[in-house]
Amino acid sequence: MRCLLIVSILAGIVGSVSGHRAPVTARKSLGFGPTIPHAVYRSIPRQNHVNEFMPQSSNLDPFEVARQFIDDIIGPDQVQSSYKIRSDSYTDPSTGVTHVYVRQLLHGIEVADGNMNINIKDGKILSYGNSFFAGKPPSLVAKSDSRTLPHPHREYCEDLKAELDNHLGVLASIQNEQAPMGSDKITELPPSMSHLAHLHTSNCQFHGLADEMASKRPQALEDVGDMRPALLEFMVAATPKSEVVNEILGKYDEHLGRMTISTVSHLTSEGEQAFHVDNAPDTVNPVKASIAYVQVPSEDGSVELVPVWKFEVEMENNWYEAAVSAFAPHRIISVVDWASDAPIPPPEAPKEPATYNVFAWGINDPSDGNRTLEKENFDSLASPIGWHTLPFANDPSYKGVKPSDEFYRNTSTTFGNNVFAQENWEGQNAYLYNYRPDAGSSSVYDYQYKPKASESDEAMDVAQSYINATVTQLFYTSNMIHDLYYRYGFTEVAGNFQQYNFGRGGREGDAVIANAQDGSGFNNANFMTPPDGSNGRMRMYLWNTANPYRDGDFEAGIVIHEYSHGLSTRLTGGPMNSGCLGWGESGGMGEGWGDFLATTIRSTANYSDYPMGAWAANRPRGIRNYPYSLNETVNPSTYQTLDKPGYWGVHAIGEVWAQILWLVSQALIEKHGFSETLYPPLPLENGTIPTNDFYRPAVGKKPLVPKHGNTLSVQLVINGMKLQPCQPSFFDARDAIILADEELTGGENFCTLWKAFSLRGLGTDANVQGRTPWGGGIRTNGFATPATCN
Ligand SMILES: *[C@@H]1O[C@H](CO)[C@@H](O)[C@H](O)[C@H]1NC(C)=O
Ligand SMILES: *[C@@H]1O[C@H](CO)[C@@H](O)[C@H](O)[C@H]1NC(C)=O
Ligand SMILES: *[C@@H]1O[C@H](CO)[C@@H](O)[C@H](O)[C@H]1NC(C)=O
Ligand SMILES: *[C@@H]1O[C@H](CO)[C@@H](O)[C@H](O)[C@H]1NC(C)=O
Ligand SMILES: *[C@@H]1O[C@H](CO)[C@@H](O)[C@H](O)[C@H]1NC(C)=O
Ligand SMILES: *[C@@H]1O[C@H](CO)[C@@H](O)[C@H](O)[C@H]1NC(C)=O
Numbered sequence: 001m002r003c004l005l006i007v008s009i010l011a012g013i014v015g016s017v018s019g020h021r022a023p024v025t026a027r028k029s030l031g032f033g034p035t036i037p038h039a040v041y042r043s044i045p046r047q048n049h050v051n052e053f054m055p056q057s058s059n060l061d062p063f064e065v066a067r068q069f070i071d072d073i074i075g076p077d078q079v080q081s082s083y084k085i086r087s088d089s090y091t092d093p094s095t096g097v098t099h100v101y102v103r104q105l106l107h108g109i110e111v112a113d114g115n116m117n118i119n120i121k122d123g124k125i126l127s128y129g130n131s132f133f134a135g136k137p138p139s140l141v142a143k144s145d146s147r148t149l150p151h152p153h154r155e156y157c158e159d160l161k162a163e164l165d166n167h168l169g170v171l172a173s174i175q176n177e178q179a180p181m182g183s184d185k186i187t188e189l190p191p192s193m194s195h196l197a198h199l200h201t202s203n204c205q206f207h208g209l210a211d212e213m214a215s216k217r218p219q220a221l222e223d224v225g226d227m228r229p230a231l232l233e234f235m236v237a238a239t240p241k242s243e244v245v246n247e248i249l250g251k252y253d254e255h256l257g258r259m260t261i262s263t264v265s266h267l268t269s270e271g272e273q274a275f276h277v278d279n280a281p282d283t284v285n286p287v288k289a290s291i292a293y294v295q296v297p298s299e300d301g302s303v304e305l306v307p308v309w310k311f312e313v314e315m316e317n318n319w320y321e322a323a324v325s326a327f328a329p330h331r332i333i334s335v336v337d338w339a340s341d342a343p344i345p346p347p348e349a350p351k352e353p354a355t356y357n358v359f360a361w362g363i364n365d366p367s368d369g370n371r372t373l374e375k376e377n378f379d380s381l382a383s384p385i386g387w388h389t390l391p392f393a394n395d396p397s398y399k400g401v402k403p404s405d406e407f408y409r410n411t412s413t414t415f416g417n418n419v420f421a422q423e424n425w426e427g428q429n430a431y432l433y434n435y436r437p438d439a440g441s442s443s444v445y446d447y448q449y450k451p452k453a454s455e456s457d458e459a460m461d462v463a464q465s466y467i468n469a470t471v472t473q474l475f476y477t478s479n480m481i482h483d484l485y486y487r488y489g490f491t492e493v494a495g496n497f498q499q500y501n502f503g504r505g506g507r508e509g510d511a512v513i514a515n516a517q518d519g520s521g522f523n524n525a526n527f528m529t530p531p532d533g534s535n536g537r538m539r540m541y542l543w544n545t546a547n548p549y550r551d552g553d554f555e556a557g558i559v560i561h562e563y564s565h566g567l568s569t570r571l572t573g574g575p576m577n578s579g580c581l582g583w584g585e586s587g588g589m590g591e592g593w594g595d596f597l598a599t600t601i602r603s604t605a606n607y608s609d610y611p612m613g614a615w616a617a618n619r620p621r622g623i624r625n626y627p628y629s630l631n632e633t634v635n636p637s638t639y640q641t642l643d644k645p646g647y648w649g650v651h652a653i654g655e656v657w658a659q660i661l662w663l664v665s666q667a668l669i670e671k672h673g674f675s676e677t678l679y680p681p682l683p684l685e686n687g688t689i690p691t692n693d694f695y696r697p698a699v700g701k702k703p704l705v706p707k708h709g710n711t712l713s714v715q716l717v718i719n720g721m722k723l724q725p726c727q728p729s730f731f732d733a734r735d736a737i738i739l740a741d742e743e744l745t746g747g748e749n750f751c752t753l754w755k756a757f758s759l760r761g762l763g764t765d766a767n768v769q770g771r772t773p774w775g776g777g778i779r780t781n782g783f784a785t786p787a788t789c790n
Pocket of ligand 2: 366367368369370
């Protein structure tokens, strides 16, 4: 009771702070789940190299090496345990490393969080992550006792509330010191606290629902083979709409009856046995459902396997992967939102190449330079057919009959193989036939952008008047990012975003849907990353932080940050696993990589500090707590900062990670210099990539190594994503970057990297006690480096 009261007051204050501005809606997003205590990542280059693993023979097939290694780990006793090597495993031509992704099976059923990622080169295992369940498999038929059934949703909410109460206590004591008795001085909440309050109100209202429903509904009606009750109860917790909640709870049986199940049969054994559920309330596509186990630690430290329904639920503003216990009570065990937000800032704050009038690559936002006419300088390796062409067969918008002698279709709009960019004022999910500028046969996308101050009721009209320019910009920036990341190894096999993959592997049919001026929100942006083969979706918003409004599409840093969610999600844990960066430290790094890459892309040879999102938010220090800086006074973040109040959210955690990476890249720049361009040279006619001054001289068949500090750090960060395990910690991600350097340069930056990581407490002696999934725990900074570096 007390808690509810407090929270509603907080929400009230938050509302009033926004004052005269249009309401800023915080998207509702669930995200929690257990951490697996026995998950390990082994990669300690040089110190304790993982080469103790047999077998070691450079001519063995890497998948055979993986199989022998897994059999060795599972051991002969675990008869019920088996595994499958996922088909999104790949050998990366840019590094020669084979990334093998393995999913555990028990009784033939997937253990949804039983993952191994094994990185192999020349028959040697470089590193591996392992979160396989190692205990005694449960009987298939025995139903867990609901009293002992784990309840991560409740634990998450209890931790959240304790954190809120803690904040509130601090605030009250400040008030007592400063304010005369009886006067009410709270006028503004610290942003970290309104964030917590928002999480609590939006995510915790229904954590008791499953138990309530189970006690109301006779057990006889429950059938483990019917996923609908579990799904319906999940929808109550997931929907942001109170009228949908009332509708479901008021007409429970009617909704249950309306939902229809169809089975999806696959030709090969590749796809898991899956169902589609139609007519689930508040969804925009049929829900995919499959049965699985998940691992949940109990209080005594043991780990239990819980049979669950695994759902993929596509909603207007969320795209969830959720695990809900299959037996009643249908508690939510874990949930990842494949959609990632930029933060809500505090309210105060091959034919003829086409030509675009845009803020050129490198200009972060309109305060940074003027628009110029830029060519479609697509990269012939990354985008062999340019940005405005795609096969008829892979074009979801093409309605006519395909001309029999043509394979490719040329478009004259912002619609191509990598990106579909369009207006989305309605904020709906449909995008195919939304408005796009059409350059006709000229291929020149040159449109007006002359925003001017206006009365507030005309602000939208002003923004909409330059829609041609803003969609053009979003298309241009997104394609530039596609091409850049491609050249650093975000290729088809690694799970990149393209409608057509040119026979180069991976799953196609997944260009990025990029919505400009999306009507579903203000002052934000987000990106949804489903597994490889389904379109990523980027939604860019207007910012009502100034008059005239500012349009996020014009701030490259925001577009790069969003696109980078797609990069890190597809690379971590493999292209087909989008559940590896859901919450806590790994979710935080998902934000941090985007900030780091956006900042690196805008940086120049002359060092400067940089804030994130400063132009759109109309706030010089940007939307984070601090600008990224070499100066400890300007940005004091350290590893231990994660323990501070207010560091619960993924954005605050990510900011610490991005700051650490910024120092790492500056150390590499100091050592190796700075390249004016991040784009590698184009391949020659015969396919050879010239090294120019960009790469080090080529050595045999070894991968090309960027020569300068800024290009090398982008390469190490991206290669590190491929090497790290599912749900990485800061330590895992650091180790993966150091391993990436070992692989690429023979470890010549080993000490440079360790020293840079240790600057902000991520040295060899850094440690964490009692880490909770959402970022809690007690951390100690470690400033030590390996003995060989002293
Ligand atoms: C697309 O453009 C290319 C290059 O101009 C041309 O060769 C091709 O015929 C065009 N395709 C169609 C279907 O018009
Ligand atoms: C843009 O161009 C105008 C002149 O046309 C100039 O006054 C202004 O400083 C330029 N803005 C930036 C950010 O370079
Ligand atoms: C956008 O450009 C088209 C031509 O491609 C033009 O007809 C239209 O008026 C422009 N829209 C706005 C809002 O300026
Ligand atoms: C960097 O600074 C130098 C000296 O102040 C200046 O000549 C140069 O133009 C600057 N370069 C860039 C990219 O800003
Ligand atoms: C760091 O920033 C502070 C505050 O802006 C400033 O006073 C100090 O001189 C800076 N230190 C260095 C080494 O630049
Ligand atoms: C490709 O062409 C370049 C320049 O003409 C030449 O130096 C190189 O040896 C060629 N590579 C191959 C593999 O033929």
